[in-house]
Amino acid sequence: MDTLAKHFEEKINNEVTIEAKDWLPDNYRKTLIRQISQHAHSEIVGMLPEGNWITRAPSLRRKAVLLAKVQDEAGHGLYLYSAAETLGISRDEMMDQLHTGKAKYSSIFNYPTISWADMGAIGWLVDGAAIMNQVPLCRTSYGPYARAMVRVCKEESFHQRQGFEIMLTLSNGSEVQRKMAQDALNRWWWPSIMMFGPPDDNSPHTAQSVRWRIKRFTNDELRQKFVDIGVEQAKILGLEVPDKDLKWNEERGHYDFGVINWDEFWNVVKGNGPCNKQRVETRKKAWDEGKWVRDAATAYAEKRKARAAESTMKAA
Ligand code: FAQ
Numbered sequence: 001m002d003t004l005a006k007h008f009e010e011k012i013n014n015e016v017t018i019e020a021k022d023w024l025p026d027n028y029r030k031t032l033i034r035q036i037s038q039h040a041h042s043e044i045v046g047m048l049p050e051g052n053w054i055t056r057a058p059s060l061r062r063k064a065v066l067l068a069k070v071q072d073e074a075g076h077g078l079y080l081y082s083a084a085e086t087l088g089i090s091r092d093e094m095m096d097q098l099h100t101g102k103a104k105y106s107s108i109f110n111y112p113t114i115s116w117a118d119m120g121a122i123g124w125l126v127d128g129a130a131i132m133n134q135v136p137l138c139r140t141s142y143g144p145y146a147r148a149m150v151r152v153c154k155e156e157s158f159h160q161r162q163g164f165e166i167m168l169t170l171s172n173g174s175e176v177q178r179k180m181a182q183d184a185l186n187r188w189w190w191p192s193i194m195m196f197g198p199p200d201d202n203s204p205h206t207a208q209s210v211r212w213r214i215k216r217f218t219n220d221e222l223r224q225k226f227v228d229i230g231v232e233q234a235k236i237l238g239l240e241v242p243d244k245d246l247k248w249n250e251e252r253g254h255y256d257f258g259v260i261n262w263d264e265f266w267n268v269v270k271g272n273g274p275c276n277k278q279r280v281e282t283r284k285k286a287w288d289e290g291k292w293v294r295d296a297a298t299a300y301a302e303k304r305k306a307r308a309a310e311s312t313m314k315a316a
Helices: 003-013 026-045 047-051 060-085 091-099 117-134 143-171 175-194 206-211 219-237 262-272 276-289 291-315
Strands: 247-249 254-256
Touching: 026 047, 026 060, 026 091, 026 206, 026 276, 047 060, 047 117, 047 276, 060 091, 060 117, 060 143, 091 276, 117 143, 117 175, 117 219, 143 175, 143 219, 175 219, 175 262, 219 254, 262 276, 276 291
Parallel strands: none
Antiparallel strands: 247 254
16 A cells, blocks of 8 residues: 555544545545535435425415525535535536436435425425434545535534424324325335435445445444434324334334335436426526526626736736
């Protein structure tokens, strides 16, 4: 092993964060670009299912909260794209990969939001799953990613609480509202536990990512933690988790749960979920329609740079 690689390994083993200017093995860089850019794409595609309900929120308070949440997701995309850029990929390249299907985004955002209760279920379950996955990422080995995650997690906690509160209000409301909440739980539970990715014995990246301390837990470990917490939270809501095989296992100290439909998961990941085409089309349209804004911002930045250079020359 050459000196640079040895130094890198030592840093990883001693929990010293890797920074943008450090030497990195090529595959470490590639893995991070893949994971961080896919994470960023998930944040901005994730704005769409909830954006669908901003104009139909049931009160001004709910509308303001939802609007703020969706804006937060855009901010998360921004921190993450910026973190990925430190690894040598441009924003345009990442966008191209999203638009051409070369890069993935989370499977969960390919499901439709058909009732107001879905805003509750997404906040409670989807943001809940995101936090479970992302809190350990605050200790990921790449510094710019870890630091971005600290702020993201603070905001995700607020998102999770607002979702749970929507579910609590609905489940304590009229019979129709309670049914709406149960229906949302029925539709979002399984896709949420799929979010953690394929099982460990079918996850090509987990072992190496855990060795590099990019991932701190495996997909199955995080999924189990999420199920254990989610089932207890559903009890508080008085709702039933749609899994007849769910059972507390005294020996393991965890809930056993039913078999996940991995065919459905891969089908969605491959682009055949209920909303995949619509999501990518919407993103492409937003990108095309935003071109004039990017052009104007670039022209303005260039002009300022030229002016600053001119005044430095004059002063010299
Ligand atoms: N969907 O070997 P692994 C959010 C792919 S943010 C689609 O296990 P890895 C906030 C995977 O990319 C949600 N594809 O891979 C929010 C790989 O394909 P590739 C996103 C998936 O990377 C809330 C292949 O399968 N969070 O929700 C999925 O070690 C509400 C093999 O998988 C993050 O991205 C999936 N669910 O582990 C926003 C967190 N799972 O790349 C709005 C950071 C796996 O070889 C509203 N990412 N695949 O073509 C991670 O922790 C990891 O990347 C995993 C996957 C755990 C997602």
